[in-house]
Amino acid sequence: MIIREMTEELRASAAEFPAVTILGPRQSGKTTLAKYVFPDYRYISLEDPDTNLRAHDDPRELLSDLGDSGIIGEIQKVPDIASYLQGFIDSKRGNGRYILTGSNQPILRNTVSQSLAGRTAILELMPYSFQEIMKYDSIPNTYELIVKGSFPRVYEENIRPERFYNSYLQTYIERDVRLMVNVKDALQFQRFVTLLAARVGQLLNFESLSNDLGLSSTTLRNWFSVLKASYVIYELHPWYANIRKRLIKSSKVYFTDVGLAAFLVGIHNSDQLKTHPLRGNLYENLIVTEVLKGAFNKGVRPELYFFRDSTGNEIDLVVQIAGRWIPVEIKSSATFSKDFVKSMSMFKGLGVGEVDNGLVFYNGEANISYNGIPILNPLNIGTRSLWDVIQNPN
Numbered sequence: 329m330i331i332r333e334m335t336e337e338l339r340a341s342a343a344e345f346p347a348v349t350i351l352g353p354r355q356s357g358k359t360t361l362a363k364y365v366f367p368d369y370r371y372i373s374l375e376d377p378d379t380n381l382r383a384h385d386d387p388r389e390l391l392s393d394l395g396d397s398g399i400i401g402e403i404q405k406v407p408d409i410a411s412y413l414q415g416f417i418d419s420k421r422g423n424g425r426y427i428l429t430g431s432n433q434p435i436l437r438n439t440v441s442q443s444l445a446g447r448t449a450i451l452e453l454m455p456y457s458f459q460e461i462m463k464y465d466s467i468p469n470t471y472e473l474i475v476k477g478s479f480p481r482v483y484e485e486n487i488r489p490e491r492f493y494n495s496y497l498q499t500y501i502e503r504d505v506r507l508m509v510n511v512k513d514a515l516q517f518q519r520f521v522t523l524l525a526a527r528v529g530q531l532l533n534f535e536s537l538s539n540d541l542g543l544s545s546t547t548l549r550n551w552f553s554v555l556k557a558s559y560v561i562y563e564l565h566p567w568y569a570n571i572r573k574r575l576i577k578s579s580k581v582y583f584t585d586v587g588l589a590a591f592l593v594g595i596h597n598s599d600q601l602k603t604h605p606l607r608g609n610l611y612e613n614l615i616v617t618e619v620l621k622g623a624f625n626k627g628v629r630p631e632l633y634f635f636r637d638s639t640g641n642e643i644d645l646v647v648q649i650a651g652r653w654i655p656v657e658i659k660s661s662a663t664f665s666k667d668f669v670k671s672m673s674m675f676k677g678l679g680v681g682e683v684d685n686g687l688v689f690y691n692g693e694a695n696i697s698y699n700g701i702p703i704l705n706p707l708n709i710g711t712r713s714l715w716d717v718i719q720n721p722n
Contacts, residue, residue, distance in 0.1 A: 329360065329364070329484065330460055330463040330464070331364075331463075332357060332361050332364075332453070332460060332625075333457055333459055333460055333621075333625040333713070334361060334451060334453055334624070334625045335361065335364070335365060337451060337625060337626060337627045338350070338361065338362075338365050338427075338451060339365060340627075341449035341451060341627065342365070342366075342423060342424030342427070342449075343423055343424060344423060344449065345423055345424070345447065345448055345449040346417045346422065346423055346424070346425050346426065346447050346448070347413070347417060347425065347426040347427070347428060347444060347447055347448035347449075348424070348426075348427050348428070348448060348449045348450075348451060349403075349428040349429075349430070349440055349444070349448045349449070349450045349451070350362060350427065350428070350429045350430075350451050350452075350453050351429075351430055351431070351437075351450065351451070351452045351453070351559070352429075352431065352452055352453035352454060352559055353431060353454065353455065353558070353559035353560065353584055353585065354431045354496075354500040354504070354558075354559075355455075355479050355480070355481060355496065355500070356453050356454055356455050356479070356480070356559075357453060357455070357456075357480045358401075358429040358430075358431075358453050359371070359373075359399070359401050359429055360480070361453060362399045362401075362427040362429060363399065365427075366397075366399060366424075366427060369397050369398050369399045369427065370394055370395060370397075370398045370399070371398065371399040371401065372390070372394060372398065372399070372400055372401065373400075373401040373402055374400065374401065374402045374403055374405040374406045374409070375401065375402040375405055380405055380406060383405075383406040383409050384406060387406070387408070387409045387412040388412055390409075391409070391412055391413060391416050396420060396422075396425060397424070397425040397426060398425075398426060398427075399426075399427045399428075399429070400413075400426065400427070400428050400429070401429045401430075402429065402430055402431070403428045403429065403430045403439070404430040404431065404432040404439075407438075407439040408439075410428075410439040410440065410442075410443040410444055411442075411443045413426065413443070413444065414443050414444060414447065417444070417447050418447075426448075428448070431504075431558060431559060432508070432557055432558055437450075449627075451624070451627060452624045452629075453624065453625075454478075454559075454584060454617065454620065454621045454624055455477065455478040455479045455480065455584070455585050455621075456478040456479070456480055456483065457478070457618060457621040457622060457625065457713060458618060458706065458707065458713075458714075459711050459712075459713060460478075461473070461478060461483065462711070464483050467707055469598070469707075470611065470614075470660075470691050470707060471598035471599075471601045471602055472598045473614065473707075474586050474587065474590055474595075474598075474601060474610050474611065474614055475489055475587060475590050475595060475596065475597060475598055475601060476489045476587055477489060477492075477493070477585045477586060477587015477588060477590070477591075478585055478586075478587065479492065479496070479585060479587070482587070489587055489591065489596075490591065490596050493587060493588050493591035493592075494591070496588065497518075497521075497588070497591075497592075501521065501555075501558075501560060504558065505517075505551075505554055505555060505558055505560065508554050508558070509550055509551055509554050511551070516541060516543065517551065519541060520537070520541060520543075520548060520551055521555070521560075521592060522592045522593070523537055523540060523541070524552075524555070524561060524581055524583075525583060525588070525589040525590075525592035525593050526592075526593050526606065527581060528581060528582050528583060528586075528589050528606070528609045528610060528612070528613045529580060529581075529582065529608070529609035529610075529612040529613055530580060530581070530609065531578040531579070531580060531636075532552075532563075532578050532579050532580065532581055533578065534548050534549055534552075552581075559584050560583065560584060560588075561581055561582065561583055561584065562581070562582045562583070562584050562616070562617060562620065563579045563580070563581060563582075564579060564580040564581075564582060564616065564632060564633065564634055564645075565579050565633055565634075566578065566579065566580075566633060566634060566635070566636065567633035567634060567635045567643075567646045568633075580634055582612075582613045582616050582617060583613060583617075584617055584620075585617070586610055586613045586614045586617065589610060589613060590610055593606060595610075607660050608659075608660040611658065611659075611660035611691065612644060612658045612660070615645075615658045615689050615706060615714065616632070616644075616645060616658070618706065618713075618714045619632065619645065619647070619656075619714045619715055619718065620632065621713070621715075622713030622714050622715025622716060623715045625713065625715075626715065628715070630647065630649075630715070631647065631648040631649075632645060632646070632647055633645075633646045633647075633648075634646060635655070635671075635675060641671050641674050641675075642671060643655045643656070643657060643671050643672065643675055643686075644656060644657050644658040645657075645658060646675075647718055649718075649719055651681070651682060652681070652682040652683065652684055653675075653680065653681065653682065653683045653684065654683075654684045654686055654687075654718055654719075655671070655672050655675050655676075655683070655684070655686035656686060656687055656688070656689065656718060657669065657671070657672070657686070657687075657688040657689070658688075658689050658690075659688060659689070659690040659691070660690070660691050661690060661691060661692070662690070662691045662692045662693070663692060664688075664690065664692055664696065664698070664703055666698070668688045668690065668698075668703070669686075669688060669698060669699065669701050672685070672686045672701065685700050685701050686701060687701060687702040687703070687704060687717070687718065687721050688701060688702070688703045688704065689704055689705070689706045689714070690703060690704070690705065691705065692705055693705065693708070695708055695709070702721040702722075704717065704721070
């Protein structure tokens with residue numbers, strides 16, 4: 329087992345709050361992290377049928393048996409238990425007493441805001457970052473990394489990606505998510521998830537998806553919301569400002585694990601990916617979610633957007649940090665082109681406040697600079713996270 333990048337943030341949060349809630353996708357390592365940081369804490373999972381029944385029938389007794397501290401897994405299975413936990417927290421002062429984990433964002437966030445407000449920190453743990461994968465001797469090349477994805481079990485247990493994602497799709501997505509929205513047609517739901525994978529890095533168009541599937545856009549928006557809430561997908565919103573140019577208002581979709589997206593569109597090896605029409609989109613997915621992981625591992629909820637106007641000007645990622653805007657271009661090409669940076673000067677000329685020079689992430693071997701703009705291979709920047717590099721490229 330490796331030490332996760334979020335370890336110190338979890339310790340720091342536990343030193344300041346009575347409880348810490350760790351959210352994230354299924355199988356991202358939330359329970360493993362909690363047990364590593366707090367090895368002496370008793371662990372219970374509300375997914376266990378007997379424990380779940382006790383939590384519904386007599387939550388006070390269950391929490392009493394847990395003691396003054398403990399780890400409670402899959403708390404979204406019995407969200408009302410947070411109301412009872414509030415009483416246990418308030419009855420005895422002390423920080424870092426309870427660690428809660430869960431994989432459904434809205435249920436847990438509502439529970440926390442209503443019952444544990446001011447009593448819990450909230451962290452979001454994604455699958456492995458580049459830095460964590462590097463701890464397994466060496467990091468795969470870009471194409472292997474996209475196919476393999478970043479779920480811990482793939483690396484810890486050396487599971488073949490195709491086998492892992494087939495199981496993950498059936499065990500968690502088709503079972504958990506379908507139950508949440510009461511999907512009656514499993515095949516249609518799987519087709520919807522596959523169509524989203526084929527649209528990573530593209531503008532969301534629910535009318536088009538509705539036509540493809542023969543379902544109402546209202547139904548598909550509901551499915552989309554549940555997939556997002558369960559950390560299967562990530563929605564990147566468009567950047568906007570009070571400027572005269574008409575901006576695109578549709579969002580983009582990415583998968584929180586690019587390996588799952590690659591599996592869904594039928595990519596099973598790196599040679600296949602190199603010539604696939606979605607190569608650039610999947611590379612963009614890889615980098616966007618890597619930026620997200622770096623921020624989450626520091627306890628930060630980042631402000632990430634993309635820019636596109638009606639004339640075709642586009643920037644893949646726009647990051648707001650401390651009142652300044654940082655444009656980031658993401659290119660799967662191994663060869664630098666001046667076209668990579670042409671939209672950045674346009675963006676700076678919009679007059680929307682402090683805008684940095686920005687940077688480019690690409691798939692070339694060498695890290696270079698062009699007109700003061702760093703052109704970097706994200707797998708060739710050492711042990712720094714992409715979130716840190718965006719803030720300070722030097």
